[in-house]
Amino acid sequence: MIGCLACDLTAGRVNLPSGEILRTDLWAVEHCVGPLGIGTLVLKPLRHCIGLWDLTDAEAGELGPLTRMMVTATKSLTDADQVFSSLWSFSGGEPGHIHYVLQPVTKAQRDIIGKSGPFIQTAMFDADETLDPEAVGQFCDRARSWLSAHRRD
Numbered sequence: 001m002i003g004c005l006a007c008d009l010t011a012g013r014v015n016l017p018s019g020e021i022l023r024t025d026l027w028a029v030e031h032c033v034g035p036l037g038i039g040t041l042v043l044k045p046l047r048h049c050i051g052l053w054d055l056t057d058a059e060a061g062e063l064g065p066l067t068r069m070m071v072t073a074t075k076s077l078t079d080a081d082q083v084f085s086s087l088w089s090f091s092g093g094e095p096g097h098i099h100y101v102l103q104p105v106t107k108a109q110r111d112i113i114g115k116s117g118p119f120i121q122t123a124m125f126d127a128d129e130t131l132d133p134e135a136v137g138q139f140c141d142r143a144r145s146w147l148s149a150h151r152r153d
């Protein structure tokens with residue numbers, strides 16, 4: 001859908017400098033463009049789905065294995081002691097293209113922020129620290145290499 005950031009990124013209408021990390025026939029994985037830290041990924045259906053109820057059986061069937069594979073990659077490539085998986089959808093106050101945010105979180109990060117759970121994400125959005133594009137690109141390269149070595153189809 002034109003005007004949907006998730007669709008525009010997937011279709012190349014909006015530039016994603018770090019490129020896709022993975023694309024299946026049904027799902028795409030990209031680095032998050034928001035201020036949620038290096039290594040935070042977005043897993044989204046290629047179709048413009050605004051709720052989990054929109055997923056086909058095939059899309060739902062890929063979701064679990066893809067989530068497990070990408071959080072395993074993230075855990076392997078960062079010093080996170082947990083990787084959050086949270087479903088996001090709202091865009092401009094309305095249900096939008098669903099996407100899972102897969103976010104590595106460390107104890108050090110929790111100690112610095114002084115909060116846990118969703119409050120970490122809130123604090124990071126409040127801080128609004130722009131990610132270093134070079135660091136994002138390096139992480140994406142490492143993630144693609146990890147997938148080349150570990151992905152089982």
Ligand SMILES: [Zn+2]
Binds near residue numbers: 001005006008047097
């Ligand atoms: Zn969309």
